[in-house]
Amino acid sequence: MNKEKLFYLITYGCQMNFHDSEKMAGQLINAGYKETNDLQQADIIIFNTCCVREKAEEKVRGKMGEIKKLKDNNPSILVGIGGCMPQQEGVGKKLLRQFPFLNFVFGPHTLDVLPALIEESNEKQVLALKKDKGDVPILPVKRKSSFRAWIPIIKGCENFCTYCIVPYVRGKEISRPMQEIIEEVNQTVKEGIKEVVLLGQNVNAYGRDRGEYSFPLLLKEINKISGLARIRYMTSHPRDFSYNLVDVIAKLDKVCEHFHLPMQAGSSKILKKMNRGYTQEEYIELIKYIRKKIPHSSITTDFIVGFPGEEDEDFSQTIKVVEEFQFDSAFMFIYSSREGTPAAKMADSVPQDKKKERHNKLMNLQQQISLEKNRRLIGKDVEILSEGSSKKESELIMGRTRTNKPVVLSGFLPPGDLAFVTIKGANSHTLFAELTETP
Ligand code: SAH
Numbered sequence: 001m002n003k004e005k006l007f008y009l010i011t012y013g014c015q016m017n018f019h020d021s022e023k024m025a026g027q028l029i030n031a032g033y034k035e036t037n038d039l040q041q042a043d044i045i046i047f048n049t050c051c052v053r054e055k056a057e058e059k060v061r062g063k064m065g066e067i068k069k070l071k072d073n074n075p076s077i078l079v080g081i082g083g084c085m086p087q088q089e090g091v092g093k094k095l096l097r098q099f100p101f102l103n104f105v106f107g108p109h110t111l112d113v114l115p116a117l118i119e120e121s122n123e124k125q126v127l128a129l130k131k132d133k134g135d136v137p138i139l140p141v142k143r144k145s146s147f148r149a150w151i152p153i154i155k156g157c158e159n160f161c162t163y164c165i166v167p168y169v170r171g172k173e174i175s176r177p178m179q180e181i182i183e184e185v186n187q188t189v190k191e192g193i194k195e196v197v198l199l200g201q202n203v204n205a206y207g208r209d210r211g212e213y214s215f216p217l218l219l220k221e222i223n224k225i226s227g228l229a230r231i232r233y234m235t236s237h238p239r240d241f242s243y244n245l246v247d248v249i250a251k252l253d254k255v256c257e258h259f260h261l262p263m264q265a266g267s268s269k270i271l272k273k274m275n276r277g278y279t280q281e282e283y284i285e286l287i288k289y290i291r292k293k294i295p296h297s298s299i300t301t302d303f304i305v306g307f308p309g310e311e312d313e314d315f316s317q318t319i320k321v322v323e324e325f326q327f328d329s330a331f332m333f334i335y336s337s338r339e340g341t342p343a344a345k346m347a348d349s350v351p352q353d354k355k356k357e358r359h360n361k362l363m364n365l366q367q368q369i370s371l372e373k374n375r376r377l378i379g380k381d382v383e384i385l386s387e388g389s390s391k392k393e394s395e396l397i398m399g400r401t402r403t404n405k406p407v408v409l410s411g412f413l414p415p416g417d418l419a420f421v422t423i424k425g426a427n428s429h430t431l432f433a434e435l436t437e438t439p
Pocket residue numbers: 014052053157163164165166200201202235236262264302303304333334335336337338
């Protein structure tokens with residue numbers, strides 16, 4: 001009966017969420033539905049949402065006007081909201097009340113029942129939210145990429161950084177059995193995958209809940225898989241990123257020289273209020289060690305500006321760290337108060353225009369540094385993994401260095417191919433290159 005039904009999936013948030021969407025698509029395709037990229041054609045519209053900042057939620061709410069119009073024209077369309085946003089305390093029910101045209105609401109712990117839910121929602125509005133069941137169900141996956149596979153290794157987060165909603169919506173840390181992960185990687189490599197990205201809110205905690213394995217051990221095992229070219233992982237927590245892990249990575253040829261280590265703030269006082277579990281000095285020691293052991297590595301980070309209690313002096317410490325330690329790139333976020341987190345109860349002391357001013361200052365500084373760092377690569381030969389045609393200009397090829405920098409070039413290089421290129425130009429975000437001449 002659903003043979004002809006088309007679904008349209010919109011995803012917000014982190015890689016974990018994008019991978020959850022691949023699991024939603026996998027299940028729906030197995031149940032006989034087809035995916036469409038055209039919202040106007042869709043019989044089923046699913047939002048996979050994020051709630052890490054208010055903006056992420058606003059985007060979804062902002063879309064509801066358009067959806068209502070579609071439904072007014074064609075009431076048989078089914079619309080659902082899933083992901084982290086409805087998983088927040090009381091939010092799922094509120095969404096159904098606020099947007100009565102919604103047919104189903106579900107969360108990260110109920111994506112395994114999606115096809116049944118859709119069937120049921122033909123009859124009535126359904127709310128399918130559960131507490132974490134404590135496992136990582138194996139579900140069919142429809143991967144978006146033919147050369148890169150996202151592989152979840154641990155779900156949940158128990159760090160409870162005081163600003164963050166993730167532990168409340170994603171539950172306890174639960175690691176997948178190591179053998180299961182290795183089998184999945186083996187399988188994807190047989191299907192032509194060249195790069196895996198091991199996913200978790202805190203990958204360094206892998207195995208901690210089981211006591212049998214660890215993240216370094218997992219990397220060593222995956223590094224043995226022949227046919228695989230690159231291993232990436234995200235996200236790391238600086239507190240749990242041991243020196244031993246750096247030593248292990250230095251010896252593993254497939255693990256890329258890219259370290260994404262969210263610092264969040266330069267001031268130890270703010271880091272303490274954030275419950276990050278490290279000081280400015282400890283963070284700096286870690287990146288110094290990485291640079292000593294693996295000199296050509298890139299280091300990227302995240303910062304939050306305007307956290308409650310952040311004074312000019314605290315912010316200037318963030319600036320100082322950025323100036324001195326020269327990250328390759330950084331994501332900068334304006335603090336967004338999330339209901340139910342400890343920080344939401346702290347006085348949101350930094351006025352909005354001050355937050356914006358700090359955000360701009362930090363972004364401008366980082367842009368300058370990223371540009372300088374990228375320019376230093378001009379003339380160098382680097383390996384890239386092709387991602388096929390560039391999104392912006394289809395006659396150009398886009399690839400990534402092992403250090404995770406995007407590279408654009410002309411020529412023919414099918415997605416998944418590795419090649420050496422010579423860097424000819426750079427801006428703060430992208431490198432421009434030519435295929436390296438072989439003598
Ligand atoms: N587990 C990952 C991803 C967390 S969300 C990690 O720990 O890095 C990604 C980034 O969003 C965080 O690193 C943080 O910089 C930012 N973030 C999280 N909560 C936020 C909030 N309430 N306001 C602003 N930025 C936030």
